[in-house]
Amino acid sequence: VIPVKTIEWRAGEVRILDQRALPGRKVYLRCSHYREVVEAIRTLAARGAPLIGITAAYGVALAAWHSRARDVPGLRDDVRRVVGALERARPTAVNLFWALRRMERVAATGGSGSVASLRERLLREALGIHDEDRSTCAAIGRNGAKLLRRGATVLTHCNAGALATGGMGTALAVIYAANQAGKGVRVYADETRPLLQGARLTAWELRQCGVDVTLICDSVAASVLRERRADCVIVGADRIAANGDTANKVGTLGLAVLAREYGIPFYVAAPRSTFDFSLRGGEAIPIEERSAEEVVCLYGTRVAPFGTRVYSPAFDITPARYISGIITEHGVALPPFAGSLRKLRQEP
């Protein structure tokens, strides 16, 4: 059910689907320098927490591949520099840091002593991170699909689909898996201002996969929930603290409060790499602020008077108490999260 390849290693190049051009055009950025990979993450050509992690890993592998270092310490220096640049690309999705830590570990200990073997080992690690994500997405889909009854309707926000991962997605994997099991699940997709990932990406990939999807403006979600047009809400996550507090695309908090108000289950779907067990609660998660341009300038048309001040956080924090369950590759963690997430942390 994967509608599109989001990223690929091919002969010393990282090919990244440029998601800014969707749904109009399907073009790939061919990156041969790690700086192009940093740019792709920074400018949201590649986006979605799991995909950001995979992309960063390939960025390190790419830099190592083309490194002119003559010995392993030199290559390690190069890797260190690249990791620093990738770390600064975006602050909130913890998968970025998780993937970079894995690459650093390989850089520190991998290979059999030659530059060539360490290069090879770093590439294998990046390919492995990508490959694991495919199985992780599939497992999230399987685990979440059990929560959906036949004919259910799901409300989702932003894009937590194939386009956000290296596989079939997180929140949308649940829908794909349910539909593979013949459940005929339908979707309401928030358009997700300012960058319209819901309209441009979620509606696009769901339609590619033949899923019945209805697009709504973000502020219509309250009516959809009040009118019980949706049976549950499923969203992705950019970082989850040890207590279950979840950072996700701005607007998620509002959905969670509304779902609670109307007694509708609210689920988060995310791989274990999205958990940051070093943070006790969500208040410590850094929230990226985006530029005013994204809000006031729509496809070249200025919609607000020149000089209008804008507040544009890219994410918000949903307190764990609003969350009915967190769907991971290891199963569905249920409240109280103190216990269920401690157990998740100990999974092999």
Add this chain to the structure above:
Amino acid sequence: VIPVKTIEWRAGEVRILDQRALPGRKVYLRCSHYREVVEAIRTLAARGAPLIGITAAYGVALAAWHSRARDVPGLRDDVRRVVGALERARPTAVNLFWALRRMERVAATGGSGSVASLRERLLREALGIHDEDRSTCAAIGRNGAKLLRRGATVLTHCNAGALATGGMGTALAVIYAANQAGKGVRVYADETRPLLQGARLTAWELRQCGVDVTLICDSVAASVLRERRADCVIVGADRIAANGDTANKVGTLGLAVLAREYGIPFYVAAPRSTFDFSLRGGEAIPIEERSAEEVVCLYGTRVAPFGTRVYSPAFDITPARYISGIITEHGVALPPFAGSLRKLRQEP
């Protein structure tokens, strides 16, 4: 503090500010046929519940002015036809029907028996509706300003300002009046998808009047309320039922639920002409559905795949239990609304 004239009668023409062109251009539609007035309402060149009422009244006066009827019964027939066309222009804002009932009453009983005197009388009624709205807005401003402390910050949705009325607005009148009293009130304005009245109109008119305004995407409001960046929410209304249930621009319901969740007062500001005492509750208010084009097509760019289904109600209903007070020209109606609105209904 009125930043702009929204509508004007001049020498047999109704001049209507074309709000679709704001904030880029300030152009007036010069209507000499009532069908152009119907179109202006239907296409949202003139929008906002009070302004829709005023515009409809001028539409009737305009048709009467240019009517070729030779006697009063003929003129009444013409008025009836025009009223029917105007009634079908938009379904939710009750001010439209309220203004048309007033014009019908004049048509049925006004004038001194000649076509010329009835024409004159219909025009006087339309000018009177417009004029009353100016004082009504000012009174709403005065009454609401008392609710705001010095240095307060208000969150608002859509545009319930001068541009929605024939005067200084409803929700924004409260802010203008507070600032005339030196309170230095600041505003967060929801951009209000799909038609961006918050960005295009509210940010524009507040800046024209020197008010400190910050624009946000609609889904950022949850963060603004959670972070207590706003002290209260004030919105306008398109129709208010006898129990206080309020139809307003879609997204209002979500704000009301969030305001309740965070213990932040939620006010509605509207003239008595926005009340529909014939409806016991909000469920009977007709909700206009707008076209998919407004959601998927942004200034000529298609943002969702061709054929994507869209659900786009223009309004939602906020149950009275979420509303802290309704600011009218007769004072602030407080819960329980059964009593306070019964009293409002009996005002002279």
